[in-house]
Amino acid sequence: MADLMKVTIDGITVEVAPGTSILNAARQIGGDIVPPAMCYYSKLEGSGGKCRTCIVKVSKGSEKDPRPMPKLVASCRTTVMDGMEVQNITSPEVLEARSGVVEMLLINHPLDCPVCDQAGECDLQNLGYEHGLQKTRYEFERRTFDRIDIGDKIQLHMNRCILCYRCVFTADQITNKRVHGILNRGDHSEISTYIQTAVDNDFSGNVIDVCPVGALTDKTFRFKNRVWFTKPVDAHRNCDHEKCNGQVTLWYKGADVLRVTARKDQFGEVESFICNTCRFEKKATSDWNIEQPTHIPDTSVIASNHYETFKPLPVIMENLALQKANQVELEKTSKF
Amino acid sequence: MGRKLLLEHINVPGINTLEVYRQKGGYRAVEKALKTLTPDEVVEEVKKSGLRGRGGAGFPTGMKWSFLAKPEGVARYLVCNADESEPGTFKDRYLMTYIPHALIEGMIVSSFALGANTSYIYVRGEMMPQIRILEKAIAEAKAAGFLGKNILGSGYDLELYVQSGGGAYICGEETALLESLEGKRGNPRIKPPFPAIAGLYGCPTVVNNVESIAAVVPIINDGGDEYAKVGIGRSTGTKLISASGNLVKPGVYEIELGLPVEEFIYSDEYCGGIANGKRLKATVAGGSSVPILPANLTLKYANGEPRLMSYESLAEGGFATGTMMGSGGFIAFDEDQCIVRNTWNFSRFYHHESCGQCSPCREGTGWLEKVLHRLEFGHGKMSDIDLLVDVSKKIEGNTICPLGDAAAWPVASAIRHFRDEFEWHVKEPSKSQTSNYGLANYANPIEKKEEEVKQDNS
Numbered sequence: 089m090a091d092l093m094k095v096t097i098d099g100i101t102v103e104v105a106p107g108t109s110i111l112n113a114a115r116q117i118g119g120d121i122v123p124p125a126m127c128y129y130s131k132l133e134g135s136g137g138k139c140r141t142c143i144v145k146v147s148k149g150s151e152k153d154p155r156p157m158p159k160l161v162a163s164c165r166t167t168v169m170d171g172m173e174v175q176n177i178t179s180p181e182v183l184e185a186r187s188g189v190v191e192m193l194l195i196n197h198p199l200d201c202p203v204c205d206q207a208g209e210c211d212l213q214n215l216g217y218e219h220g221l222q223k224t225r226y227e228f229e230r231r232t233f234d235r236i237d238i239g240d241k242i243q244l245h246m247n248r249c250i251l252c253y254r255c256v257f258t259a260d261q262i263t264n265k266r267v268h269g270i271l272n273r274g275d276h277s278e279i280s281t282y283i284q285t286a287v288d289n290d291f292s293g294n295v296i297d298v299c300p301v302g303a304l305t306d307k308t309f310r311f312k313n314r315v316w317f318t319k320p321v322d323a324h325r326n327c328d329h330e331k332c333n334g335q336v337t338l339w340y341k342g343a344d345v346l347r348v349t350a351r352k353d354q355f356g357e358v359e360s361f362i363c364n365t366c367r368f369e370k371k372a373t374s375d376w377n378i379e380q381p382t383h384i385p386d387t388s389v390i391a392s393n394h395y396e397t398f399k400p401l402p403v404i405m406e407n408l409a410l411q412k413a414n415q416v417e418l419e420k421t422s423k424f
Numbered sequence: 425m426g427r428k429l430l431l432e433h434i435n436v437p438g439i440n441t442l443e444v445y446r447q448k449g450g451y452r453a454v455e456k457a458l459k460t461l462t463p464d465e466v467v468e469e470v471k472k473s474g475l476r477g478r479g480g481a482g483f484p485t486g487m488k489w490s491f492l493a494k495p496e497g498v499a500r501y502l503v504c505n506a507d508e509s510e511p512g513t514f515k516d517r518y519l520m521t522y523i524p525h526a527l528i529e530g531m532i533v534s535s536f537a538l539g540a541n542t543s544y545i546y547v548r549g550e551m552m553p554q555i556r557i558l559e560k561a562i563a564e565a566k567a568a569g570f571l572g573k574n575i576l577g578s579g580y581d582l583e584l585y586v587q588s589g590g591g592a593y594i595c596g597e598e599t600a601l602l603e604s605l606e607g608k609r610g611n612p613r614i615k616p617p618f619p620a621i622a623g624l625y626g627c628p629t630v631v632n633n634v635e636s637i638a639a640v641v642p643i644i645n646d647g648g649d650e651y652a653k654v655g656i657g658r659s660t661g662t663k664l665i666s667a668s669g670n671l672v673k674p675g676v677y678e679i680e681l682g683l684p685v686e687e688f689i690y691s692d693e694y695c696g697g698i699a700n701g702k703r704l705k706a707t708v709a710g711g712s713s714v715p716i717l718p719a720n721l722t723l724k725y726a727n728g729e730p731r732l733m734s735y736e737s738l739a740e741g742g743f744a745t746g747t748m749m750g751s752g753g754f755i756a757f758d759e760d761q762c763i764v765r766n767t768w769n770f771s772r773f774y775h776h777e778s779c780g781q782c783s784p785c786r787e788g789t790g791w792l793e794k795v796l797h798r799l800e801f802g803h804g805k806m807s808d809i810d811l812l813v814d815v816s817k818k819i820e821g822n823t824i825c826p827l828g829d830a831a832a833w834p835v836a837s838a839i840r841h842f843r844d845e846f847e848w849h850v851k852e853p854s855k856s857q858t859s860n861y862g863l864a865n866y867a868n869p870i871e872k873k874e875e876e877v878k879q880d881n882s
Contacts, residue, residue: 137614138782140822159821165614188818192787225811228794251780270609270780273592275790277780 095168097121097144098178110163110174111142115355121176122355124186124215126193126300127252128164130357135257136164139250140189141215145182148173160185187219195226196275197301198247206302208315208389211356212250231275238268238281241307241368242296246278249303255279255295262361263289279303290329293367297350297358308368309347315339316389318346320382325366325375332363337382338373345371354385426693427654429642429662430635431678434522440557442564445525453644454570457533458578461644466537470640472648474660479505479596479633480711480751481826482735485640491620492538493628501629502535502543503605504637507589507596509548511712511773512753515664516634518676520547520554524561528584530637532570533644535582538630542583545634546601549591558586593777597825598631599623600779611781612825633751635664656682659734663752669707670758672696681734685709686723688733689756702758705863706842709738710750712770713830715837716763717747718866726870743837759863763845764856767838768796774831785828788819792835799846802853809846813839842866 092103097114098121104113112130114122123144128136136142142164146157151171160182163174176182194216201207233246251270256279259268271280296304318339327334339347348367350358370376384391400418404410411418438444445451457466471486492500504527508516520527527545535543547555562584565571573581587605589595595604599613602624623629639661643651652660659681665688668674673696679688689704690697698704704719724730726745731737735749757766775793780786795812798804816832823829839846844864849856 137824140782140784143822162614162824185818185822189783189822192783192791192818195787195791226791228791250783251786253781272780273594274775274778274780275786277786 091170093168093170093172095170095172095174097174098176104168106167108168109136110144110146110161110166110168110172111136113168114163114174114176118354123163123176124211124218125164125355126211126215126250127254129254129257129298130355131361132254132257132261132298135252135254137162139193139252141186141193143182143185143189145175145179146172147175147179183219187221190215190219191221191225193250194220195224196230196247197250198230198232200248203311204248204302205305205310205315206248206299209356210302211300233278236280237307238295238304239292241293241364243305243307243310244279245303245305247303248301249279250301251277251279252300254298254300255304258295258298258361259289259292262294263291268295290363290365291331291361293364294350294358294361296367297352297361300356306347306367308371309339312346313341317341318390320384320390322351322379322382323376324379325370325377327363327366329363329365331361332366333360334362334366335360336362336366336376338376338378343373345373345376347371351382426678426680426683427662428678429651429654430519430526430638430664431523431676439523440521440525440561442525442561442568445523446568449645450525451529451565451568451570453641454529454532455576457536457644458576458580463537463539466533466640466644469643469648470537473643473651474648474655474658475636475639475643475651476659476735477633478635478639478663478751480510480713482749485632485636488620488632489534489538489630491618492630493621494539495628499542499625499627500538500540501624501627502531502538502540503598503601503624503629503631504531504543504545504634505596505598505601505631506545506547506551506554506634507593507601508551508634508751509591509593509596509777510751510753511770512666512668512708512755513711513751514666514668515676515752517551517554518666519634519638519664520551520558524554524557525565526638526641527558527634528561528565528570530640531584532565532575532582533640534630534632534637535584536580537640540630541581542585544605544624545584545586546595546605547586547588548595549589552588555586555588562586592779593773594779594825594827597827600825601631602629611779612827614824654680656732656734657736659736659749663733663749665733665752665754667695667754667756669754669756670699670702670761671756672699679733681732682737683733685731685733685738688754689723695756698756698758700758702760703863703867704756705759705761705866706757706763708753708755708757708834709747711753712755712773713826713833714748714750715743715746715833716767716841717745717837718841719863720867720870721745721841724870728870743833744840747837760860762800762856762860763838763842764796764800764849767835768793768800770834771796771831774827778827778831779825782822782824782828784819785823785831788815788828789831791815792819792831796835799849802849802857804846804850804853806847806850808850809839809843812836 123142125142126139143160144163148154150169236244318341321338323338325334338345350362433448467489475485476482594600595610597612600610604610619629688694707722738749740746771793775789778785778789816836819828820832845861
């Protein structure tokens with residue numbers, strides 16, 4: 089292996105292989121300094137660079153050429169140099185620009201989270217909470233499109249789309265023929281299959297998983313439930329499709345499997361793409377071998393109903409009366 | 425009378441044919457380069473000439489050529505960017521229409537210098553007549569042995585193709601142009617890698633403007649040092665300026681760089697002053713994407729020295745009091761013109777032409793246009809003006825390609841210099857629909873330096 093490169097992100101130094109992007113270097117460190125990414129997807133070649141939410145400041149170009157980069161750069165498409173110093177959350181300039189990008193992403197977004205199936209696991213929603221304004225400065229009508237059915241299992245809700253191009257790359261790289269692309273230009277550009285029934289492919293359902301917002305939704309799950317009322321469980325089956333390993337997450341409500349998705353890692357990216365049979369047709373517990381409850385980070389709203397452990401406030405530990413009142417919960421915490 | 429290098433024979437009847445063009449000394453540069461010079465010597469001449477890219481950015485052409493990667497066994501390409509679509513710029517179309525062989529000759533010499541055996545001229549889709557003219561000129565040159573296999577017995581092969589675009593402004597951005605040339609959607613690529621490393625079909629590619637390529641001809645004919653004597657400082661040679669707007673004689677002019685702006689506007693050799701006896705209010709000096717300047721700052725720097733037509737002089741004062749050479753689309757506005765309306769019109773263009781790839785430009789250009797529309801038609805609010813400044817700041821510098829900057833700069837500069845006119849549109853909504861704000865103080869002599877500084881801070 090070639091020499092490792094030393095890169096410092098927000099004061100934390102990490103050594104990474106040459107050719108690594110700043111974003112992936114930050115992901116190796118983890119935590120708050122990882123820039124958010126709406127369009128970059130490590131499993132899709134050529135993705136990234138478009139949404140501009142991952143912009144960072146390069147305050148020192150490299151050991152050899154210490155000049156800072158003149159503009160903020162997209163961390164997902166900028167490769168690290170030895171000795172590079174990057175500022176993400178420590179730079180007010182970056183945070184300012186990022187909140188600008190979030191504002192731009194939201195001005196034409198319908199903000200229909202209350203009726204959107206993606207709510208609760210939506211990257212744009214998370215980004216909006218962290219960087220968005222309480223009140224919009226946009227006082228015009230938002231652009232609207234008609235909903236389009238892409239095949240009988242997927243619905244495209246173009247109003248919510250942020251044009252990350254992930255689904256286009258998925259259709260291009262995962263499925264064997266691309267019948268899916270972008271029409272038009274500028275803020276009237278739209279994802280389209282042109283002929284609505286054209287997406288017919290064993291892997292087409294993956295466009296739902298890669299979509300960072302609620303633009304592409306699973307029609308078999310539409311309006312069935314809110315994600316935070318469902319219980320995710322890792323499971324697998326012996327899928328006979330050569331490219332599908334059958335490793336999925338099942339989303340339960342009571343005893344029913346409401347939907348099946350690919351397993352996602354901590355950055356919201358799927359571990360491996362799954363076929364449409366696993367996704368849309370196997371919705372009985374008997375089809376699957378259950379492994380374990382899916383790990384959900386406790387910052388996610390999905391965790392709020394099922395996995396939250398009781399964290400007693402300091403005042404409870406000091407007050408006997410309160411300890412008695414919370415006895416059941418306190419016993420639970422000591423049991424684990 | 426300024427020196428003419430490109431348009432010297434423009435008025436000769438039949439100069440668009442090979443025969444007349446050769447009588448006037450055409451294709452001398454091809455003979456000289458292919459027979460007596462090596463490719464590296466041609467590049468060296470262009471470097472010595474100090475020629476700067478005429479498409480807008482002003483990057484030294486010789487330097488760009490020397491960055492071209494030359495791996496063994498990989499084809500290299502020269503692509504001529506004739507997707508001229510900047511509002512206010514029409515010099516390339518003029519050149520291609522009237523003297524197409526200047527471009528063909530430049531293409532042959534430049535391709536030879538870069539070692540490209542296939543070169544393309546990417547012409548904007550609307551320029552159908554020019555495409556026909558170029559194709560005819562290529563056929564003539566090929567019949568005369570200047571194109572094809574073993575040109576002039578030198579052993580050098582070159583095929584030249586004209587490709588029509590679809591008429592998108594964004595395809596004038598070099599990487600979007602290459603995508604379009606490959607037959608894909610014209611979205612700019614994310615750089616790096618730059619085209620000099622991986623351009624057309626992943627091969628090393630140079631993309632040059634029509635005028636830059638045509639300027640290689642006089643450089644080779646007379647030598648780079650001779651060319652460098654024309655012009656001023658680092659702005660060498662001559663430049664085609666597309667003059668439009670309220671001028672007595674709008675049109676394409678070839679100027680020696682370093683000509684005073686005042687002389688360019690008012691002398692009879694060039695634009696002949698402002699039409700209908702009006703007074704100058706503002707200019708856009710380099711095509712719609714450069715900052716607009718009021719009349720007083722157009723003619724003079726903030727310190728009172730005269731401004732010249734050159735890359736450095738137009739940029740003097742930075743964004744606060746300067747503008748840019750750009751592609752040489754010189755638009756003059758007289759006292760009756762409304763700056764708010766013009767800014768809205770430019771924004772409308774950028775909104776329409778944004779490719780929609782990256783978020784700030786896709787959403788922001790539309791936002792700017794809508795707010796400006798509201799201001800222009802008398803429904804604006806005072807807070808809109810600061811909103812425009814803020815939105816343009818959020819777009820600027822945060823996009824993949826320079827279109828975001830190009831959309832933000834005209835808005836930011838119009839508000840910087842013409843804020844009172846924007847405010848007037850808010851305060852007098854009905855009056856602004858029927859009458860003009862007029863010249864106001866935009867042509868007044870520039871105040872003393874101390875006051876200038878104070879104004880910048882406010």
